[in-house]
Amino acid sequence: MKDLTSDLARSYDLSTKVGQVLQRRVELAQERFNERIQGAYRRHFEELWTRPISPWEIFANWQEYATDLAQRSILFWETLGQRGSNYLAHDRAGKPPVLHFDYETVLDARQRPRPVNYALLRILPPAGVTVDPLRRPYLIIDPRAGHGPGIGGFKDDSQVGVALRDGHPVYFVVFFPEPEPGQTLLDVCEAEAEFVREVRRLHPDSPKPAIVGNCQGGWAAMMLAAANPEETGPIVINGAPMSYWGGAWSEGEGDNPMRYAGGMLGGTWLASLAADLGNGVFDGANLVQNFENLNPANTFWDKYYHLFANIDTEPPRFLEFERWWGGFYLLNREEIQWIVENLFVGNQLWSGGMRGQGGKVLDLREIKVPIILFASLGDNITPPQQAFNWVADLYGSTEEIKARGQTIMGLLHQRVGHLGIFVSGKVAKKEHTQIVSVLKSIEALPPGLYGMRINETRDGDGKPAYEVELIEHRLEEVAARLNRFDRVDEKPFQAAKAVSDFNQQAYELFVRPLVQAFASEDAARLGREFHPLRFERWALSQENPWLWWLGPAAEAVKAQRQPADSGQPFRRLEGMLSELVSGSLDLFRDVRDALSEALFFQAYGNLFLTHMGAGERAGEEDRPETTDPRTLPFVREALASVAEGGFPEALARVGALLARRGTPIPLARLELKEALIGDYKDLLPDLSREAMRRIRGEQEIIVQYEPERALETLPQLLREPADRERLRTLLERLLVDPRLPQGDVTPAQEELIGRIRTLLEGHTATNTKPRNGLRL
Numbered sequence: 001m002k003d004l005t006s007d008l009a010r011s012y013d014l015s016t017k018v019g020q021v022l023q024r025r026v027e028l029a030q031e032r033f034n035e036r037i038q039g040a041y042r043r044h045f046e047e048l049w050t051r052p053i054s055p056w057e058i059f060a061n062w063q064e065y066a067t068d069l070a071q072r073s074i075l076f077w078e079t080l081g082q083r084g085s086n087y088l089a090h091d092r093a094g095k096p097p098v099l100h101f102d103y104e105t106v107l108d109a110r111q112r113p114r115p116v117n118y119a120l121l122r123i124l125p126p127a128g129v130t131v132d133p134l135r136r137p138y139l140i141i142d143p144r145a146g147h148g149p150g151i152g153g154f155k156d157d158s159q160v161g162v163a164l165r166d167g168h169p170v171y172f173v174v175f176f177p178e179p180e181p182g183q184t185l186l187d188v189c190e191a192e193a194e195f196v197r198e199v200r201r202l203h204p205d206s207p208k209p210a211i212v213g214n215c216q217g218g219w220a221a222m223m224l225a226a227a228n229p230e231e232t233g234p235i236v237i238n239g240a241p242m243s244y245w246g247g248a249w250s251e252g253e254g255d256n257p258m259r260y261a262g263g264m265l266g267g268t269w270l271a272s273l274a275a276d277l278g279n280g281v282f283d284g285a286n287l288v289q290n291f292e293n294l295n296p297a298n299t300f301w302d303k304y305y306h307l308f309a310n311i312d313t314e315p316p317r318f319l320e321f322e323r324w325w326g327g328f329y330l331l332n333r334e335e336i337q338w339i340v341e342n343l344f345v346g347n348q349l350w351s352g353g354m355r356g357q358g359g360k361v362l363d364l365r366e367i368k369v370p371i372i373l374f375a376s377l378g379d380n381i382t383p384p385q386q387a388f389n390w391v392a393d394l395y396g397s398t399e400e401i402k403a404r405g406q407t408i409m410g411l412l413h414q415r416v417g418h419l420g421i422f423v424s425g426k427v428a429k430k431e432h433t434q435i436v437s438v439l440k441s442i443e444a445l446p447p448g449l450y451g452m453r454i455n456e457t458r459d460g461d462g463k464p465a466y467e468v469e470l471i472e473h474r475l476e477e478v479a480a481r482l483n484r485f486d487r488v489d490e491k492p493f494q495a496a497k498a499v500s501d502f503n504q505q506a507y508e509l510f511v512r513p514l515v516q517a518f519a520s521e522d523a524a525r526l527g528r529e530f531h532p533l534r535f536e537r538w539a540l541s542q543e544n545p546w547l548w549w550l551g552p553a554a555e556a557v558k559a560q561r562q563p564a565d566s567g568q569p570f571r572r573l574e575g576m577l578s579e580l581v582s583g584s585l586d587l588f589r590d591v592r593d594a595l596s597e598a599l600f601f602q603a604y605g606n607l608f609l610t611h612m613g614a615g616e617r618a619g620e621e622d623r624p625e626t627t628d629p630r631t632l633p634f635v636r637e638a639l640a641s642v643a644e645g646g647f648p649e650a651l652a653r654v655g656a657l658l659a660r661r662g663t664p665i666p667l668a669r670l671e672l673k674e675a676l677i678g679d680y681k682d683l684l685p686d687l688s689r690e691a692m693r694r695i696r697g698e699q700e701i702i703v704q705y706e707p708e709r710a711l712e713t714l715p716q717l718l719r720e721p722a723d724r725e726r727l728r729t730l731l732e733r734l735l736v737d738p739r740l741p742q743g744d745v746t747p748a749q750e751e752l753i754g755r756i757r758t759l760l761e762g763h764t765a766t767n768t769k770p771r772n773g774l775r776l
Contacts, residue, residue, distance in 0.1 A: 087327075145291075380417070718760065
């Protein structure tokens, strides 16, 4: 009876909180709508009433506007007809990648023993761009999210363009419109591993290739690196939902409607139904349509009105984007089911719940190379919580990141949307360019969690210039800042997964046999052709015989174009009406998403509380409020080995002792460090970068918690006179190196250097005395 009363009380509290958040969200949506309409009135219409307007002036303005309106209408529909024709031409050509750059095929995975519809392309540098084959190659993996490949090289200012202009060889992973029969995501992962090995074979004297994964391509990049930790270089994942249950659920934080979609649809069974209706093939146009439904104002009005209002200049940009956005690709039933079960609903990428070929568990902690995470606060598909939370889930503490020798760097944009992360020219010139600059020397960075800050300045010509600083953070602080409620809002997703598993089994047992019995290839092809996203393109193409007159009419309009000025009264009224339509659609979206969020937590939150949360609640009273970092196993192991090791450990400890803490690290300093590593290679340990980062991480922990013991036991790591002389020589050379400014050494560092010298000299004097008949 007590448990029932407690559950009812918790359910009441949850319902009250959900209702309060819903009410607040609806009020904020209404406030935004009112502010937008009032602003539109002030911008477009208010000043028209500051002076009287004569009837003749109204008539003249109307005549001018009517002519312009009619001409823009014809040119608008002619542009949509051109979009449809481009769509058909692209479809008949086999939907080739929409890359801005020329390329050649290196490997076609359709020829593998287990074929998949993927290929490796080499990007050919454009005229005036020189690529150095000895520099680190870049391998870019595009998302397979319903549309075709090419977003990472969609324009000159793109990830591909940035890397090429910096002199790097660039390779691109593309996929073909139709999957190979029976291919799975694990088969794809194996093919991509082969691509990496081929890139390494083509560049044997270069550093390991950097892997860049966009959105869902980020999953592929991380799975690839986890399954092949010795093959890949640094990993960059942009807008990748690594922890799909994460998001924001509080006032002022915005909402993330995509994370509720799986629960609101009852789980994975609908994806299975769609694939079965497609005769074993899932239509990627459904994924694109889900994306478009997130922003109905843009999908149904804004992008078309922007084209209509700027019809004399906008068509080339509109058609270029639609060329990529309008190519719809297919996935196998096995692929889409694996994606939704393991990632969208199961959220198993970081947890070790997935296995590669041969049954090997994919453990992301096996990745030994630096990882850069790029996300945006304006992204309502992959919010920062989904991009970053997996780090806290996987490592648990800052100390574990250091002990494992891992370097993780986060870059957060303040406002750009999901697509803008990949296609925005401004983002390419700023963020992606600086990511490339950091990757040159990121492997010289000590292990830990860092944030990248890009400071904008101006060069001598007044053009934008950027300076990068790296700031070390503690994982615990970042996780708390991103997740204000200790991620309690993720608990109901466990219930959603359980419901999804039940529905999936029920569908497979009772419904799938019937659906598959009536499915056919002809019906599946017909359903795909009449999908709304395809239909709206080919039905309005210039090949439609009912639109034969549109082309000649558009040519006549262009010859006699009479545009009205944007400040014309009726153009202003048109702009205000457009804002009213767009604002109304935004209001609908905000209320819809708020209701979806409330229903999700009301349903699955109560289900979790009453059926799944008892065990967790029972242990809440016994759970310690805080954990002393010294009790963590990685800290205990590191401190226990304070007097163990040799020259590599001693060098890493000296570096940790002399490191400046709490201050930003300019990129220039990191680049200088990389140069010094090359110049003093003969005095450094002959170990891999990964091994040295792991050792540095352990020494960072020792120095952080026992700085005095770390200093006192330093001579014990240098028992060999040659090692002591080697370290002393390295320090002396660095202190007089002209590239290191003399004023760059702080008084605290000078004192430490003096103590290190004294310890080493004293240890040398002690060990040179006869001891048991031996001279050490």
